[in-house]
Amino acid sequence: MLTVGIRKKSRVPGVMITQFIENMPEGKSHPDFTRKPIALTIQEGKFAFFKAIVTGDPQPTVSWSRNNGDVSDTSRYQTKYDSHSNEHTFEMPNVMPDQADTYKCFATNEYGQATVTVVLNLVSIRIKLHSKISPRMWTLKQYLKEKGGSCRVFRPKSEQPEIKEGEVDPKLWELLMSADKKDYESICLEFGITDFRWMLKKLNEMKKEREEEQAEFVRNLSNLRPIQVNADGTASFELDMDLLEISSRIFLYKDGEMIPYTKELGDKMKHSLRQVGKKYIFSVRDLVSDDAGLYQLDVEDVTMFSTDFKIPMVDFLVKIEEVKAMEREDAVFECVLSHPSSKILWFGKNVPLEKGEKYDIEVSEDKLIHRLVVKDCMVVDKGIYSACAGIKSCSSWLIVEADKSAQAGKKSARKTTRAGGSGMDLQKVAEEQQIKLEKEREERKEQIKAAKEAAAAANAPEAPVEAPAVIKPVAKGPEPSKYGGCDISKTEC
Numbered sequence: 001m002l003t004v005g006i007r008k009k010s011r012v013p014g015v016m017i018t019q020f021i022e023n024m025p026e027g028k029s030h031p032d033f034t035r036k037p038i039a040l041t042i043q044e045g046k047f048a049f050f051k052a053i054v055t056g057d058p059q060p061t062v063s064w065s066r067n068n069g070d071v072s073d074t075s076r077y078q079t080k081y082d083s084h085s086n087e088h089t090f091e092m093p094n095v096m097p098d099q100a101d102t103y104k105c106f107a108t109n110e111y112g113q114a115t116v117t118v119v120l121n122l123v124s125i126r127i128k129l130h131s132k133i134s135p136r137m138w139t140l141k142q143y144l145k146e147k148g149g150s151c152r153v154f155r156p157k158s159e160q161p162e163i164k165e166g167e168v169d170p171k172l173w174e175l176l177m178s179a180d181k182k183d184y185e186s187i188c189l190e191f192g193i194t195d196f197r198w199m200l201k202k203l204n205e206m207k208k209e210r211e212e213e214q215a216e217f218v219r220n221l222s223n224l225r226p227i228q229v230n231a232d233g234t235a236s237f238e239l240d241m242d243l244l245e246i247s248s249r250i251f252l253y254k255d256g257e258m259i260p261y262t263k264e265l266g267d268k269m270k271h272s273l274r275q276v277g278k279k280y281i282f283s284v285r286d287l288v289s290d291d292a293g294l295y296q297l298d299v300e301d302v303t304m305f306s307t308d309f310k311i312p313m314v315d316f317l318v319k320i321e322e323v324k325a326m327e328r329e330d331a332v333f334e335c336v337l338s339h340p341s342s343k344i345l346w347f348g349k350n351v352p353l354e355k356g357e358k359y360d361i362e363v364s365e366d367k368l369i370h371r372l373v374v375k376d377c378m379v380v381d382k383g384i385y386s387a388c389a390g391i392k393s394c395s396s397w398l399i400v401e402a403d404k405s406a407q408a409g410k411k412s413a414r415k416t417t418r419a420g421g422s423g424m425d426l427q428k429v430a431e432e433q434q435i436k437l438e439k440e441r442e443e444r445k446e447q448i449k450a451a452k453e454a455a456a457a458a459n460a461p462e463a464p465v466e467a468p469a470v471i472k473p474v475a476k477g478p479e480p481s482k483y484g485g486c487d488i489s490k491t492e493c
Contacts, residue, residue, distance in 0.1 A: 010114065012036055019112040030112025031056035037090070037105055038269065041121040041251065043258040048095040050118055052088045054107040061109070062088040067102045097122050123251060123258065168193070171294055174306040176203050177210055178224055210303070217248050217299040223279075226307040227295060229287070231347035231386040233393055236283040237295065237307045248299050252282060255293040287391040289313070312390040314339045318429055319394035320372075320387050323420030327403040328412050331374040332420040335387050335394065336429050339437070340367035348374070348398075349383040368430040374398060376414060 008017040008030060015033045024030070037050035054060050064071055064079060071077040071090075076099070078091040092099055100122040107114040172191045176199075179187055185196070193199055214221060219242040227237035252259050252271060261271040261282070274281045284291055292311040297304050318336035325331040337344070346353040346361060353372065355361045360373035374381055377400045386395040406412035 008112070012116075014116055016115045017112060018115075021111055024111060027057065028111055029055070029057045031060035031107035031109055031114040033105075033107065033114055033116055035087075036116045037103075037118040038262045039119045039121070040260055041123065041249065042095065042260050044097055044122050045094055046258075048092040048099075048120060050090045050103065050105065050120075052090075052105050052107075052116070053086050054088065054114065056107065056109050056111070056114075058109050060107040060114070063106045063108070064090045065104050065106070067104075069098075069101065092120075095120075095122060121249065123249070171308075173203070173206055174294065174296065174303070175308055177207055177303075178226075178306045213302045214299075214304060217245070217302060218243055218304065221304060224305055224307075227282075227284075227309045229345060229388045229391060229393070231345075231350045231352075231388065231393070231395070233287060233391075234283050234285045235287055235291065235309060235391075236281055237305070238279060238281040239297070239305050240278050241280055241299075241304060242278050243299065250280075251298045251300075253296040253298065284309075287311075289391070291391070312339065312341060314341055314389045315392050316387070316389065316394050317433060318422050318424060318426060320385065320396045321420070321422055322396045322399065324399045324401065325374075325377045325419035326401055326415065326417075327378060327406075329377055329415040330418045331377050331381075331398050331400075332371060332418050333374075333385055333387065333396065333398075334369065334371040334420075334422050334426060336426050336433070337368050337370065337389055338433065341370075341389055342367055344370050345388040346372045347386040347388070348381075349385075364427075364430065366430055366434055368433060369426050373418070377419075 006019040006022065008019050010017050010032050012033050012035075015036055017030060017032060019030045032055050033052060034055055035051065035053040037052050040048055040050070042048050050064075052062065054062060062079075062081075064077070076092060076096075078093070080089045080091065081087070082089070088105075090103070090105070100120055103118050103120060105116050105118065169191055172187065172193065175187050176184060184199075188194070188196060188199055221239065221241055223238070223240040225238045227235055229235050250273065252261050252273065259271050260269075261273050262269040263273055263275070270285060272283045272285075274283070280297070282295070282297060289311050292309050294306060294308050296306045315338045316335055317338050318334075320333040320335050323331045323333060333346075335344075342363065346359070348359075353359050353361075358375055360371075360375060362371040362373065363369070370387065372385065372387070374385075377398070379400050379402055382398055382400045384395050385398055386393055403412040
């Protein structure tokens with residue numbers, strides 16, 4: 001067999017294929033990647049890994065290498081294959097700084113070879129102190145030790161000291177520095193801060209310092225959009241950021257812990273960061289309750305944006321259903337929640353909807369029943385509509401039928417009727433849920449009361465043990481006289 005080197009194009013960007021023979025036998029194929037490993041930025045000491053899925057007939061063998069060093073040390077580099085998922089994994093437990101490098105994955109069979117390159121970046125968390133204080137770089141632990149536990153960086157929960165009475169949670173300042181001014185009051189009240197004058201003075205000082213630090217890496221920072229759930233079940237936040245140096249490293253944190261992310265579109269990794277021009281969009285997929293927390297985006301060692309992801313424990317008791325409406329009729333989607341919520345998110349064809357001329361959003365007094373009214377339906381309004389509450393969502397179609405009775409070339413008359421609705425007695429469902437919630441509240445109150453009473457009884461001081469009474473001896477009087485009980489010492493009897 002004559003060996004040649006024919007370049008072939010892969011369907012996956014970034015994959016280089018070399019075919020070894022000119023004429024491929026029928027039913028055989030050169031290797032290719034259906035999933036290539038993705039670049040990874042991770043904190044030293046963490047568990048790092050690359051994953052790949054390859055195809056080819058015969059089945060290709062997969063090998064790994066790095067540009068500056070070898071991967072033969074099995075205590076530091078481990079390769080695995082899962083026959084069920086067809087995934088090849090290259091693992092680096094307890095990854096260290098000297099392992100930061102460019103790695104290559106090779107898939108080879110007798111008809112060709114597919115190669116992909118991937119970069120591993122490692123980060124040692126360091127805090128750069130102001131030059132007036134010290135010109136050197138300190139590690140986080142050193143800095144905290146010197147500063148007695150206070151730090152401008154929001155730290156992992158495992159490293160956060162207990163907040164004592166009268167102290168301010170550092171999370172407050174991180175949220176305020178990225179928040180809109182109209183949200184200051186609600187954020188402060190959530191953290192028990194009522195002295196707004198003191199808060200604003202302190203915040204302005206911290207913002208000035210933060211902006212000076214940010215200016216070292218970005219020209220401009222704007223359009224900060226807090227994290228929220230999307231119609232497709234993901235959550236995302238975004239910001240516009242003009243970097244001074246495109247090579248500046250971007251890190252993502254959740255509750256102070258660095259999280260790995262992908263920049264590859266369509267990848268199934270939990271977290272991703274997508275750049276569109278100067279806009280950066282961070283997304284979280286496959287949402288669960290543990291995804292709640294404080295998310296932060298840093299450039300090098302400076303925080304650019306902080307946003308708090310809150311996940312209310314709520315579900316849909318009644319989901320929205322398909323609505324068939326006539327042209328120029330109103331369409332109604334309605335649902336019932338398991339727990340009260342003053343607002344849920346509505347989407348039409350993946351676009352967020354707000355109350356206005358086209359849409360009406362209604363909430364019942366008990367905050368359990370929610371409605372979306374699509375006013376004056378037209379054929380272009382046809383599509384999928386969604387309701388999102390916390391990390392739960394439900395979707396359904398709006399079908400708009402053209403008004404055949406309208407005269408050709410003329411707009412049909414506006415209808416006063418409403419189409420849709422769940423067809424259920426939503427008020428009854430809501431009332432039954434209110435009774436259930438009230439019962440649960442009362443049960444919790446009783447449990448708390450019983451727990452407090454048990455704790456009080458356990459901590460109550462023991463009653464002092466009374467000393468036995470001392471019986472004082474009674475002084476004996478003179479013996480009674482044998483003469484009728486008369487004391488003979490006295491003159492009279």
